[in-house]
Amino acid sequence: MPDGSIVQPEAAKPAKLQLFETQKKIHPKAVKGLYRRLKTITFSVLLALFFIAPWIRWERGPDAPAQAVLFDLTTPRFFLFWIEIWPQEIYYLTGILIVAALGLFLATALAGRVWCGFACPHTVWTDLFVWIERTFEGDRAERIRLDKQPWTARKILRKAGKHAGWMALSLVTGFGFLAYFTDAPTLLRDLVTFEASYEAVSFFAIFAGMTYIMAGWTREQMCMYMCPWPRIQSAMLDEHSLVVTYQADRGNNRGPKRKSQSWDERRAQGFGDCIDCGQCVQVCPMGIDVRTGEQADCINCGLCVDACDSIMIQQGLPTRLIAFDSLAAQDTRAAGSTYNWRLIRPRVIVYALLMLVIGGAMAWSFALRPSLNITILRDRAPLFVTLSDGSIRNAYTFKVANKTRQNRAYTLSVDGIAGAEIKVIGEAEDEGSAHTAALSADADSVATYRVYVTAPRSAVTAASLPLTFRLADTANADKDSRDSVFMGPAN
Known part of the structure; x- marks a missing residue:
């Protein structure tokens, strides 16, 4: 500088750190096979x-x-x-x-x-x-x-x-x-x-x-x-699973092939069967190169197999340079031995048995599924009511699920407490007996009732007694029962 001062070089700016790679649009090529x-x-x-x-x-x-x-x-x-x-x-x-x-685990273990x-x-x-x-x-x-x-x-x-x-x-x-x-x-x-x-x-x-x-x-x-x-x-794969693989021992070293170049000349130069045409990458919907090894992003669609086979046929070479194969098969053949694909393996047996057991249990449960189902919910407050004559009353919310396409009429009764009487709020009392009640449920619906169970004081011998509700269809053999409890004063 004219004034004799020394100018220090500007410090190099650090490169901008990219946290992720910019998406590269994939244009998968059409293929036949x-x-x-x-x-x-x-x-x-x-x-x-x-x-x-x-x-x-x-x-x-x-x-x-x-x-x-x-x-x-x-x-x-x-x-x-x-x-x-x-x-x-x-x-x-x-x-x-x-x-x-x-089923997804089983398919993955196989292929x-x-x-x-x-x-x-x-x-x-x-x-x-x-x-x-x-x-x-x-x-x-x-x-x-x-x-x-x-x-x-x-x-x-x-x-x-x-x-x-x-x-x-x-x-x-x-x-x-x-x-x-x-x-x-x-x-x-x-x-x-x-x-x-x-x-x-x-x-x-x-x-x-x-x-x-x-x-x-x-x-x-x-x-x-x-x-x-x-x-x-x-975690579902093992060395015997069928996946899309590249035979590196046959394909490498890979490189472009000139039209005037014979295969004898290429092999003399140390080249393999892969001519590095890139067709396997161009047809891949994921944009990956299967020749670089097994990858989690490979979806096993097999389009690279079709592309490679077509090139091998054009070149007059055997197909299956890229193929559905197992890693164990490749290692076995590389060692000069014959490989027999192991279809039955421990994990395959476990997945198949679990599917069979769970599927069978569901089918059996559905085949025996009743068309009538009841639900009982006892009131928590108050736990019980003492009536003027000394008898004890409990209140319950009673639900009837009618899973048929016809309106149904039912008879409700209780077991477990001698002399217990039933009253359904909003329904006419059974003229024949106070120990039973008549209910109904519309087709394919859940009917909800308020039910009172009243027992003589002498029959309530404990603070909590087991009680069983039984519901029977008056027109056929459909019936269901649910256990509950009857609360009373402690003796």
């Missing part, structure tokens, strides 16, 4: 079942919903063809969820994340959304070029067409979800005529919006960061 056909067949069947099931009619009698599959929140009941589940029977839903979880790759609802809808995207914007290379191009009328039209298709499918999906909770024809009419309730419109918008966001925008991010199963499934 065995697993692609299996995926198409699977998601076609699942979508057909999802959209058709609410429209199936099932006659249950007057004043009963005629929809075969219905989660009726107003009744509330769960209807599945001839099966009707009441809120008090929530344990059936618990059992179904447990069996479903065990890895095959559920995620073929039957998961998120995978099914994402696959359909990608097909719509490919229809309007072209295959992978064309979509990548389109994203990089400036906005033109042609690009706007293609993007608008894609999003219009996504929104149309989202609306249909939103209606499909909501149709499981209310009568489908009525819901459709109310939505079309703008007569739907605020609740119906709100849930319809939520279901449609979440479908549009998750299947159209988040896609693989849902599987990688929001779904807990990739982190759990590793």
Whole structure:
């Protein structure tokens, strides 16, 4: 400097720390092959079942919903063809969820994340959304070029067409979800005529919006960061589970192959069968490279198998460079031995037995499920009342669940205390005996009664006596009983 001062160099600024990697959009390429056909067949069947099931009619009698599959929140009941589940029977839903979880464990132990790759609802809808995207914007290379191009009328039209298709499918999906909770024809009419309730419109918008966001925008991010199963499934796998694998001993070292290069020349140079074309990565909906080893994000969809097999066929080489295989099989073959896939293994047996036991117990319980059920709740305040003649009275809330589609009449009696009399508030007394009472319950409903039980003072020999309520149907053999207690003064 002219004044002779020394200027110190400016301190280097520290690099900006990024807490996460910016999302890289994945453009899965279309592929043909065995697993692609299996995926198409699977998601076609699942979508057909999802959209058709609410429209199936099932006659249950007057004043009963005629929809075969219905989660009726107003009744509330769960209807599945001839099966009707009441809120008090929530344990059936618990059992179904447990069996479903065990089935997922069993499928994972056998074939890895095959559920995620073929039957998961998120995978099914994402696959359909990608097909719509490919229809309007072209295959992978064309979509990548389109994203990089400036906005033109042609690009706007293609993007608008894609999003219009996504929104149309989202609306249909939103209606499909909501149709499981209310009568489908009525819901459709109310939505079309703008007569739907605020609740119906709100849930319809939520279901449609979440479908549009998750299947159209988040896609693989849902599987990688929001779904807990990739982190759990590793505990279900072992070395004998079938997963998508890459035969590194056959494929490496990998590198591009020139058209003029023969395979003898490549092998002389130490190259393997993999020509590093990247097709397995380009078709992967998760954007991963299976050649780098087993990964939790792999959904076992098998599309990379189809892509690699097509390349191997073009090159005149054996297929299954990438294939569904087990790690134990690869190690065994690498050692020069023959591997026999172990289908029956301890964990497989445990999962299958648990499914069989729990499923069998549920089926047995449902087959023996009574059509009549009673509930007793004794008043806590006061514990008892002493009447003018010295007798002791207890009050109870008595509920009768009539699970049939016919109105029923019942006879109520009590056992356990000699001379005990019954009186039902609001009901006419039984002319034949004060020791019994007549009750009734409408079809498919719960009738609630206020019941007084009065016992002579001489029969109340303790502060708490066991008491049994018995209810019998006057027209058939249906009956039920519940134990309770009768409170009195301490002697």
